[in-house]
Amino acid sequence: MKLASSLNLSIIVGVESRLEYLFTNLDYNIVMSYKGAQVVRTLCPMCGPAMGCGINCYVRDGRLVRIEGMKESPVNRGKLCAKAYASIQWLYSPQRLKYPLKRIGARGEGRFSRITWDDALNLIAGKLSEQKALFGPESLAVLSPQHRSYKDYFIRFLTVHGSPNFGHSGICAMQRAFSFAYTLGTPFLGADYEHTDMIIVWTANPAYASTPTGEMKRILDARQRGARLVVIKPEMQPDAAHADLWLPIRPGTNAALALAMINVIVNEHLYDEEFVARWCYGFEKLIPHIQKYTPEWAAPVTGLPAGQIREVARLYGNARSACILAGNAFDQSADSNNAVRAVAILIAITGNLDRLGGNTISSGSNMPQLKPVNPRERYTPDLVDKLVGPEMPRYFQPFLEGASSAYYRCLDSVLTGEPYPVKTIIAPGTQPTVITRNTGRIIAALEKLDFFVIIDVMQNASMPWADVVIPVASMFECDHPFEASANWIMARNKVIEPMGEYKSDYEFWLDLAVKMGYGDDFWHGSIKNCMNYQLENFGMTIDELRAHPTGIVYQPKPLVYEKYRQVFASLSSRLDKGPYLPEGKVAIYNTTFEKQGFNPLPEWVEPPESPTANPELLVKYPLVFFDTHTSDVFHHGWLRNIPYLREVHPDPWVHIHPDTARSRNIQDGDWIIIESPHGWIKARAVFFPGIRPDTVMGLHGWWQGCDELKRSGYSLLDGGANVNVLYSTDPDKAFDPLVTAMPKQTLVEVRKIS
Numbered sequence: 001m002k003l004a005s006s007l008n009l010s011i012i013v014g015v016e017s018r019l020e021y022l023f024t025n026l027d028y029n030i031v032m033s034y035k036g037a038q039v040v041r042t043l044c045p046m047c048g049p050a051m052g053c054g055i056n057c058y059v060r061d062g063r064l065v066r067i068e069g070m071k072e073s074p075v076n077r078g079k080l081c082a083k084a085y086a087s088i089q090w091l092y093s094p095q096r097l098k099y100p101l102k103r104i105g106a107r108g109e110g111r112f113s114r115i116t117w118d119d120a121l122n123l124i125a126g127k128l129s130e131q132k133a134l135f136g137p138e139s140l141a142v143l144s145p146q147h148r149s150y151k152d153y154f155i156r157f158l159t160v161h162g163s164p165n166f167g168h169s170g171i172c173a174m175q176r177a178f179s180f181a182y183t184l185g186t187p188f189l190g191a192d193y194e195h196t197d198m199i200i201v202w203t204a205n206p207a208y209a210s211t212p213t214g215e216m217k218r219i220l221d222a223r224q225r226g227a228r229l230v231v232i233k234p235e236m237q238p239d240a241a242h243a244d245l246w247l248p249i250r251p252g253t254n255a256a257l258a259l260a261m262i263n264v265i266v267n268e269h270l271y272d273e274e275f276v277a278r279w280c281y282g283f284e285k286l287i288p289h290i291q292k293y294t295p296e297w298a299a300p301v302t303g304l305p306a307g308q309i310r311e312v313a314r315l316y317g318n319a320r321s322a323c324i325l326a327g328n329a330f331d332q333s334a335d336s337n338n339a340v341r342a343v344a345i346l347i348a349i350t351g352n353l354d355r356l357g358g359n360t361i362s363s364g365s366n367m368p369q370l371k372p373v374n375p376r377e378r379y380t381p382d383l384v385d386k387l388v389g390p391e392m393p394r395y396f397q398p399f400l401e402g403a404s405s406a407y408y409r410c411l412d413s414v415l416t417g418e419p420y421p422v423k424t425i426i427a428p429g430t431q432p433t434v435i436t437r438n439t440g441r442i443i444a445a446l447e448k449l450d451f452f453v454i455i456d457v458m459q460n461a462s463m464p465w466a467d468v469v470i471p472v473a474s475m476f477e478c479d480h481p482f483e484a485s486a487n488w489i490m491a492r493n494k495v496i497e498p499m500g501e502y503k504s505d506y507e508f509w510l511d512l513a514v515k516m517g518y519g520d521d522f523w524h525g526s527i528k529n530c531m532n533y534q535l536e537n538f539g540m541t542i543d544e545l546r547a548h549p550t551g552i553v554y555q556p557k558p559l560v561y562e563k564y565r566q567v568f569a570s571l572s573s574r575l576d577k578g579p580y581l582p583e584g585k586v587a588i589y590n591t592t593f594e595k596q597g598f599n600p601l602p603e604w605v606e607p608p609e610s611p612t613a614n615p616e617l618l619v620k621y622p623l624v625f626f627d628t629h630t631s632d633v634f635h636h637g638w639l640r641n642i643p644y645l646r647e648v649h650p651d652p653w654v655h656i657h658p659d660t661a662r663s664r665n666i667q668d669g670d671w672i673i674i675e676s677p678h679g680w681i682k683a684r685a686v687f688f689p690g691i692r693p694d695t696v697m698g699l700h701g702w703w704q705g706c707d708e709l710k711r712s713g714y715s716l717l718d719g720g721a722n723v724n725v726l727y728s729t730d731p732d733k734a735f736d737p738l739v740t741a742m743p744k745q746t747l748v749e750v751r752k753i754s
């Protein structure tokens with residue numbers, strides 16, 4: 001009884017041992033050692049794009065001493081991943097920024113002097129006002145971090161300022177969303193694992209990505225129930241180890257495999273004739289188009305035997321129900337739109353769209369809608385026309401997150417001046433020198449840029465080029481904003497007092513807006529008023545929301561299948577609000593793309609470098625290299641300075657097949673050089689029998705040292721461990737023409753460091 005009230009108060013008040021034992025997910029001894037600690041409920045800040053897992057933070061003497069999963073969270077239900085447990089070391093890292101800084105040395109030198117917040121804001125506001133008058137507001141670009149709720153604040157700032165240049169990554173999520181939306185009428189697909197007969201995990205990594213959300217468990221439960229599991233990816237990750245069939249596809253060739261599967265399904269009449277006749281537009285044009293993409297054609301491209309391609313196509317086409325989990329590799333290919341469209345067509349013509357056991361479309365939520373901070377109503381054709389390097393062509397702007405230029409192209413404009421040079425870049429929580437390709441060119445752009453502002457919690461890899469460095473509070477050190485998913489809303493609660501001169505990311509944008517004279521559009525700098533505005537549809541204030549320690553969970557609407565009439569009539573995010581699917585049917589033949597000068601049917605386009613695209617390169621570079629951006633403990637370009645995590649992977653590594661290694665006199669654990677036509681890096685060889693022998697795989701994001709483990713940092717350029725130096729950024733080959741996706745595969749050779 002006392003226990004119940006202490007839980008509501010979120011405080012352990014020193015109740016005696018028997019009651020403490022009832023904290024079901026805590027070991028008795030652990031509870032005893034945290035007796036007297038205050039427990040603050042909040043949200044894990046260590047990854048995106050979800051709202052974050054719920055966490056219970058134990059605070060003693062003002063210090064965060066323990067984190068555990070919050071059982072009441074519908075996202076993670078008490079589970080956490082390693083990154084969350086290690087976040088205490090992240091919070092107390094000696095590399096935390098403490099106060100605002102101004103550059104005093106040359107660009108790249110990394111010499112700064114301390115300034116006040118007011119000085120920093122005045123400096124930035126002065127520069128933006130000056131450039132707005134001289135070059136127009138579009139001379140400002142803000143680069144995107146991984147998905148964070150403060151993104152809407154800076155998009156609002158950009159829009160009020162008059163710039164459309166939200167520099168989105170061009171490599172993640174929106175690429176799949178775009179091609180699904182313009183083929184199926186919905187940007188996002190679920191998977192009905194609980195009722196399915198077959199699951200295809202296609203270059204996704206459910207074991208390592210957002211692990212606590214339980215997708216891997218749902219897949220394994222379905223497998224145990226008897227569903228067939230097929231995994232398509234170049235190496236045997238934990239999900240592939242459980243598969244009935246593993247297709248070790250050559251990186252970057254997903255479109256070729258999907259097209260060949262369509263070929264088999266169409267020619268062997270394994271499609272759902274009734275669904276195709278009623279709900280698909282242009283199937284008759286697909287039939288002749290697909291004939292050239294036979295399994296025999298796809299075999300040398302994908303590196304898979306034609307028989308195996310036929311087998312998986314027949315399994316999928318014959319399954320009573322089947323669902324596909326398409327992963328991030330689809331976003332990182334110069335052929336992204338073709339690949340995603342081909343998968344969408346597979347789902348549709350087999351009748352696996354929005355049906356029991358198939359790929360489902362959400363029926364929505366009973367939760368009210370937040371009032372948006374992102375002022376989409378202010379987008380105009382004039383604003384969109386000013387995009388410096390549209391992530392999607394202007395006709396398709398804005399897409400879901402708002403108008404966007406491709407991240408890389410914002411930076412490239414500084415060097416090319418095309419169509420005009422961006423003059424100021426603000427980089428909140430993102431590191432251009434490790435996040436996008438061709439680091440040498442990015443550094444040249446940062447050196448030429450007029451003004452560069454870094455906003456971060458920690459010293460980062462792009463900081464040496466910054467004119468101003470803004471230190472922001474970690475999410476453990478501020479009590480705003482709230483976060484919301486489809487069915488859950490919860491206030492973020494401050495766990496400890498800020499350990500430096502911090503504002504939050506949210507406050508930074510409000511304060512800068514006020515300095516710029518935009519206060520009327522920014523609640524005159526009041527974050528509380530802003531949050532109360534957002535919550536108006538909920539009929540509550542932020543204080544009232546905070547009174548719910550674990551937030552409020554709303555029931556999802558019951559899943560209704562076959563919502564075709566409604567979904568296929570969905571209006572697009574474009575300025576003209578025209579429908580995604582003008583024919584009101586699945587766009588197998590895409591008239592919208594055709595009218596805009598793009599191919600109406602998906603086709604195969606070779607990557608910039610591959611064994612079939614450039615066989616002449618194979619003499620010097622016989623292996624395919626690809627990288628992944630998530631491991632079991634790291635995420636993008638941060639967290640290598642956290643000792644708990646770095647102990648797991650102390651050195652940059654590449655997975656290499658033992659036969660491939662031994663033929664080059666490389667032993668397990670040797671340091672090796674990985675060299676492509678564009679640059680070279682160093683890493684440790686990790687023998688991995690479950691990888692294609694013609695392929696090596698590395699991890700994106702290495703630059704940081706870890707003092708505690710005596711690991712120094714790495715060069716961002718050749719000779720370091722930054723995979724971005726290995727890739728082509730040829731403007732004619734390295735970008736998907738519709739969604740600006742950039743490839744994550746190239747050709748390399750490896751050799752032991754002598």
Ligand code: SF4
Binds near residue numbers: 046053209212
């Ligand atoms: S998946 Fe891990 S890092 Fe991400 S929010 Fe959940 S616990 Fe935190």
